[in-house]
Amino acid sequence: MDPLDDVFAAMQVRSALYARLEARAPWGVSLAGGEAARFGMVVRGSCLLEVPGHPPVSLAAGDCYVLAHGTPHVLRDHALTPTVSCASVVRDRIGGVVELGGSGAAATLLCGWFHFDPEAARPLQDLLPVLLHVRMDEVRAQALQGTLQLLAMETGEPGLGSGLVVSRLADILFVQAVRAHVVAAGSDTGWLGALTDPRIGPALRAMHKDLAHGWTVDSLAELARLSRSAFALRFRQRVGQAPLDYLSRWRMRKAGLLLREGARGLGEVAGAVGYESEAAFSKAFKRATGVAPGAWRSRGREAAAGRSIVATSE
Numbered sequence: 001m002d003p004l005d006d007v008f009a010a011m012q013v014r015s016a017l018y019a020r021l022e023a024r025a026p027w028g029v030s031l032a033g034g035e036a037a038r039f040g041m042v043v044r045g046s047c048l049l050e051v052p053g054h055p056p057v058s059l060a061a062g063d064c065y066v067l068a069h070g071t072p073h074v075l076r077d078h079a080l081t082p083t084v085s086c087a088s089v090v091r092d093r094i095g096g097v098v099e100l101g102g103s104g105a106a107a108t109l110l111c112g113w114f115h116f117d118p119e120a121a122r123p124l125q126d127l128l129p130v131l132l133h134v135r136m137d138e139v140r141a142q143a144l145q146g147t148l149q150l151l152a153m154e155t156g157e158p159g160l161g162s163g164l165v166v167s168r169l170a171d172i173l174f175v176q177a178v179r180a181h182v183v184a185a186g187s188d189t190g191w192l193g194a195l196t197d198p199r200i201g202p203a204l205r206a207m208h209k210d211l212a213h214g215w216t217v218d219s220l221a222e223l224a225r226l227s228r229s230a231f232a233l234r235f236r237q238r239v240g241q242a243p244l245d246y247l248s249r250w251r252m253r254k255a256g257l258l259l260r261e262g263a264r265g266l267g268e269v270a271g272a273v274g275y276e277s278e279a280a281f282s283k284a285f286k287r288a289t290g291v292a293p294g295a296w297r298s299r300g301r302e303a304a305a306g307r308s309i310v311a312t313s314e
Contacts, residue, residue, distance in 0.1 A: 027101025
């Protein structure tokens with residue numbers, strides 16, 4: 001399994017909400033932080049994106065961004081333009097058009113929110129940088145542009161089932177934006193950059209393809225065509241963890257998802273992530289999560305039941 005496939009398969013997107021912003025200079029809007037990931041695309045015109053800890057980013061027509069951590073941010077036409085809160089202008093217009101600003105240069109933006117299952121989304125959020133920015137002038141982003149165009153059309157002229165269509169397109173947009181960022185990452189450090197590393201990438205893919213395999217630093221180093229010490233050093237530099245620490249962490253994440261799904265017994269889950277005995281797995285799982293496997297499974301069922309009740313009431 002490709003590591004990104006593994007991450008996205010576990011992501012469990014619950015919903016995607018959006019609003020189409022029709023703005024004219026001067027305009028500015030501040031978006032508060034929260035659990036939901038944020039995304040945005042510029043349909044026409046341009047604007048500035050300001051994220052704490054990052055220099056301002058100029059967004060042109062076709063550019064998109066993703067803030068997987070739900071980081072607060074600001075969108076505006078000029079660095080000196082005052083802002084209003086997103087909540088005060090969007091209100092009950094989720095899924096619709098929001099007009100903002102004066103009578104100057106026009107800009108159209110599609111802004112959205114991804115709501116994830118908190119437990120399932122944590123692996124992805126831990127791996128992604130604060131800001132993913134994809135420019136449409138890059139050849140590698142052409143596939144993403146098709147999704148952006150469909151989103152712009154669907155939000156510009158909503159029809160029957162537009163909410164569902166936009167939700168599905170937003171899911172695709174999120175995956176494509178991350179993929180485009182990975183391709184552009186080059187020699188950047190971090191997990192996403194490590195996927196493109198010709199030595200570390202094969203080892204990451206092998207681990208995700210078969211978490212149950214008895215991987216050792218030596219066997220992974222062989223896949224990377226490096227000595228044991230050189231591989232261990234390079235892996236830590238690129239990923240930020242030792243190889244077997246990374247493997248253990250993903251085994252526990254995968255086990256947590258399998259337990260929440262509830263389709264497999266404890267022994268099957270243990271075997272799927274490389275443990276020969278339930279006792280050894282239970283001990284490792286509780287050490288990693290602070291919760292016994294049975295309690296974890298029960299908590300997942302309770303959360304699912306709660307979501308079902310909420311959905312029924314709505």
